Amino acid sequence: MKKVIYALILPLVVVSGLVFANREIKNETYERPTPKPFSSAEREAELKKWEATPDGVKFKKWEASPAGKKVYAGAAKIRKHISAFTNMEAVITSLSLPPGSLLGFGVMARINGVDYIVKFETEKSQLEQLYSLKVNDKIIIRSHNLSYAPKYSYPIVSGEYVERDSKVIFKRVPRKGGC
Template sequence: MKKVIYALFLPLVVVSGFVFANREIKNDTSEKSTSKPFSAAEREAAVKKWEATPGGIMYKKWKASPDGKKVLAGAAKIRKHISAFTDMEAVVTSLSLPPGSRLGFGVMARIDGVDYIVKFEPEKSQLEQLQSLKVNDKIIIRSHTVSHAPKYSYPIVSGDYVERDGKIIFKRAPRNGGC
């Protein structure tokens, strides 16, 4: 009888040891993942270090080129609307993105005389309404983000809200578990 009790007790001790050891490891990783934000000097040092890399050098050349200046000017032109999340009137100019783009689903649109890539992150239920867009459709766009990349000759607007003829055809769903 004692052997049976020892045989059952020993695995219980081993398993509980693994459980407590695993718990301590998880606690250690959570403490390490929360780090304080970089100071301004640290951020500047990181940027200078990155600018010395081949990618940083190429980005600086692109930024100084006519294409780069055009893209940055286009992004600056709508920055006020982006920061205030206000309506921007746009006309769809193309239903496809530039060749080789990896932005997912999107369209080309002209806002205040400047062409933009408008990218969406639709759910399957929203995709049908977005695919109903046609060239020369007038739409209202709201966005929180405008970005750029040397790969593209146009600023990239993330479509958070799109309206056509007074009807909402796309509204970005809030992310789960995040901000």
């Protein structure tokens, strides 16, 4: 009888010891080595190095070209609205993006007399409301992000909030588990 009791208690002790040891390991916090941010001198050196690459040379030529200057001028017109996340009135000019575009779902819109690409990072449930947009619809857009690329002749606005007829038709859903 004693042997049976010892045989039952021994595995219980071993298992509880393993569980306790595993719990202590999980409670320890591991510090991931975070990359040290570049100093301004290192950043400048990396930028100079990139500008010497074929892609960097191509980008610099585009910036100096009339098309690049036009894109930068358009971006400058709405930069204050972007940084302040304020309303911008827009008119939809096209329901499709330029040919060869790889931006996903988006529309062309005119804001303050300048054409922009307005792209959306949507979930399937939000697409239906965006598909209801028509050419010449007046909308209100808010965004935090403005970008440009040599491939496109227009500044690219990431639509985060869109309103039509005082009704919200799109509001970007924050990503789960991160930025």
